[in-house]
Amino acid sequence: MFPYxxxxxxxxxxxxxxxxxxxxxxxxxxxGFLRKFLFKVLSFGPMPKHIAFILDGNRRYGKxxxxxxxxxxxxxxxxxxxILNYVHEMxxxxxxxxxxxxxxxxxxxxxxQLLMRLIKEKMDALVEDTSMADKLGIRIxxxxxxxxxxxxxxxxxxxxxxxxxxxxxxVLLVSIAYTSTDEIVxxxxxxxxxxxxxxxxxxxxxxxxxxxxxxxxxxxxxxPDILVRTSGETRLSNFLLWxxxxxxxxxxxxxxxxxxxxHLVWAVLKYQRRFFYLERIKKQx
Amino acid sequence: MNVILYDTKGVLKKYMASSELFxxxxxxxxxxxxxxxxxxxxxxxxxIELLSFSDNKEIISKAANFLCSRQLKSNLLASNKIEAVxxxxxxLNALKMAGCGGLQPDLLLVYGPARCHLGFPxxxxxxxxxxxxxxxxSMKHGAIVKAIYDFSNRNKN
Numbered sequence: 001m002f003p004y005x006x007x008x009x010x011x012x013x014x015x016x017x018x019x020x021x022x023x024x025x026x027x028x029x030x031x032g033f034l035r036k037f038l039f040k041v042l043s044f045g046p047m048p049k050h051i052a053f054i055l056d057g058n059r060r061y062g063k064x065x066x067x068x069x070x071x072x073x074x075x076x077x078x079x080x081x082x083i084l085n086y087v088h089e090m091x092x093x094x095x096x097x098x099x100x101x102x103x104x105x106x107x108x109x110x111x112x113q114l115l116m117r118l119i120k121e122k123m124d125a126l127v128e129d130t131s132m133a134d135k136l137g138i139r140i141x142x143x144x145x146x147x148x149x150x151x152x153x154x155x156x157x158x159x160x161x162x163x164x165x166x167x168x169x170x171v172l173l174v175s176i177a178y179t180s181t182d183e184i185v186x187x188x189x190x191x192x193x194x195x196x197x198x199x200x201x202x203x204x205x206x207x208x209x210x211x212x213x214x215x216x217x218x219x220x221x222x223x224p225d226i227l228v229r230t231s232g233e234t235r236l237s238n239f240l241l242w243x244x245x246x247x248x249x250x251x252x253x254x255x256x257x258x259x260x261x262x263h264l265v266w267a268v269l270k271y272q273r274r275f276f277y278l279e280r281i282k283k284q285x
Numbered sequence: 286m287n288v289i290l291y292d293t294k295g296v297l298k299k300y301m302a303s304s305e306l307f308x309x310x311x312x313x314x315x316x317x318x319x320x321x322x323x324x325x326x327x328x329x330x331x332x333i334e335l336l337s338f339s340d341n342k343e344i345i346s347k348a349a350n351f352l353c354s355r356q357l358k359s360n361l362l363a364s365n366k367i368e369a370v371x372x373x374x375x376x377l378n379a380l381k382m383a384g385c386g387g388l389q390p391d392l393l394l395v396y397g398p399a400r401c402h403l404g405f406p407x408x409x410x411x412x413x414x415x416x417x418x419x420x421x422x423s424m425k426h427g428a429i430v431k432a433i434y435d436f437s438n439r440n441k442n
Contacts, residue, residue, distance in 0.1 A: 180407060181373050188349040189371055195353055196360065207349045209342055234415045241407035242342070249400045249415060274399035281403060284293055284338070 035261065039090050042265065045272040048225030050094035051087065052247075054239055055080070057231035057255030064255070070114050075257040077122055081132070086261050088136045088170050090268070096173040096224060098239045102145065102182055116153055119176070123156040127163050137169025143217045144178030145186070173221065180241035183217045190215035218243055223282065226267050230256045246282030248274065287332045287388055293403050295337030320384075338404045340385045345408065348379035380408055389413060392436050394429065396421040414439070 055076055062072025080097065087095050099119065105112060126133060126140075133140065142157040149157070157176070191207040194215070213219055223243040227236075232253040236244070250267045252259065271278070290297050298320065321334045352371060380386035389409045393416070395402065400417035402410060416432050418424065 179411075181376075181411065184345060184407065185371050185373060185376050188345075188352060188376060191349060192353040192356055192371075196357060206353055207346060209346050212342075212346055212349060235412055236402075236410060236415070238411045241410050244402065245338075245341075245404035247401060249402070249417075270399075277398045278401065281293070281401065284404075 035086075036089060038265065042268055042272075043091070046275045047091065048268065048271050049092060050096070050222050050224045050226075051092055051267075052096040052098070052224040052227045052240060052244075053083070053256075054098045054227070054229040054233075054237065055256045056229055056233055058257060060231065061255040061257045069111075070118060072257065073115065073118055077118070079257045079259065083259065083264065084136065084138065084170075084172065086264055088138070090264070092170065094171045094173065094221060094224075096143075096175060096240070098175045098178070098237075100144075100176045100178075101238065102148065102177055102179045103238065105148070105177075116150060120153050120156050123153070123160045127156065127159045130163050133164050133167060137167045138164060138172050139167040139170070140164045140172045140174060142174050142176055144176045145182055146177060148177040171221075173218070175217075175239070178217065179238040180236075181238055184212075184242060187212045187216040187219070213242075216242065223247065225278070226250060226271050228252070228259075228263070228267055230254055230259050246278045246280075248278060286329065287334065287390075289334045289336055289387075289390055291336045291403070291405055293338045295339060298335045298337055301335055334387055336385075336406060341404050341406045344380060344383050344385040344406070345376075347383045348376060351379045351382060352376070377408070385409075392416065392433070394418050394432055396424055 058072040058076040060072075061067075061075065062069070065072075067075070084095065100115065104115070132138075140160055142161060146154050146157065188207070191211045194211065195206045218240070223245070224240060224247050226248045227240065227244055228250045229235075230252060232251055234249070234251050236249075240247075248267070248271050250270060252263045252266075254260075254263065290301070301322075320336075321332060324331045324333065352375060377386055385406060385408075387409065389411060390413050393402065393405065393410070393413045395415060395417050396419065397403065398420060400415075402415055414436055416436070418428060418432065
């Protein structure tokens with residue numbers, strides 16, 4: 001029994017599975033078309049080049065929906081893939097995500113192990129199957145004090161960076177074992193080593209601001225235009241403190257696994273509304 | 286109670302020191318560089334610190350130079366070159382020597398056209414709640430009281 005009269009009229013015999021899938025495929029195509037149309041309309045205004053996310057609320061999402069431990073983070077990872085799709089369609093150039101802070105090492109040992117295991121699983125899966133990263137042209141870079149990670153996680157990160165190094169459409173900067181204060185200290189250490197190696201006798205300002213910025217983890221990358229922190233939290237939690245002078249801060253109330261296209265579109269609209277003011281702030285010396 | 290007043294260009298630093306509020310010698314006490322003022326208002330002591338963007342990256346650069354020059358001097362005295370390994374505490378102490386190592390605010394109220402921290406000193410913004418209050422002309426006593434009330438409720442939860 002065909003549920004669709006027009007198909008019956010055409011006497012068209014179809015596979016039952018395909019008939020069941022037809023509305024899903026159709027709605028996906030319509031949704032994709034409308035989404036691309038919306039992004040095209042948005043692109044008539046100034047578009048941000050770099051967006052940063054603080055992935056907050058995975059555990060609270062898991063508790064809200066009575067999920068097992070770690071499943072909240074799994075769903076968060078799946079949602080990250082969806083958001084990357086949208087960001088790619090909106091033609092962003094850089095995306096930064098705050099995956100794991102140095103302060104998170106102070107959590108319970110089993111929780112830290114669970115997170116590290118999940119991160120390594122996802123890295124290994126992406127190294128084995130780079131089709132998604134290659135399709136979107138994503139180059140993945142890991143930023144932070146990587147020597148704090150286990151050897152196996154560090155190796156997996158290096159393999160993933162190597163596997164995606166030829167992609168050039170979108171750069172995904174994953175901040176892992178990172179805090180902004182550690183980044184500043186790292187910049188100071190490297191700058192001091194450079195001065196020591198130059199062996200200059202000049203007693204003036206040996207370390208200039210450009211030297212500090214060049215030696216930081218985010219040296220060479222542009223400052224973010226929008227920083228999104230989910231769960232309605234309004235703290236930066238030691239993330240990108242140096243780089244967010246003229247950055248729009250957006251804090252939607254949803255948890256990270258719940259963030260969707262509409263939040264992204266709203267963030268871009270807010271950015272476009274205040275574009276000239278934010279650019280003026282960024283350019284001030 | 287400690288209050289920080291921040292603006293990007295340092296206008297507050299230039300003009301607040303000569304404003305009528307701070308000219309009463311009985312209740313006002315400026316520090317050496319006229320950047321911090323302690324007031325006595327209705328029996329309560331309030332310390333007001335005036336900051337600008339020059340207290341952010343430039344001060345960290347000065348602190349970095351202080352640490353570097355100390356490292357080079359110790360390298361001169363030692364026979365082998367010692368690797369520069371610093372911690373957050375070393376940089377914090379260097380910032381205090383450079384004059385910007387004060388307390389980290391719990392709450393930052395932002396007035397302006399956009400929700401943006403405008404280059405507030407990075408070292409003091411780590412875990413600060415940032416609340417956007419709208420344009421400067423909407424600054425009212427009731428809105429500030431509500432912001433502090435919401436902050437205290439959030440911390441209780």
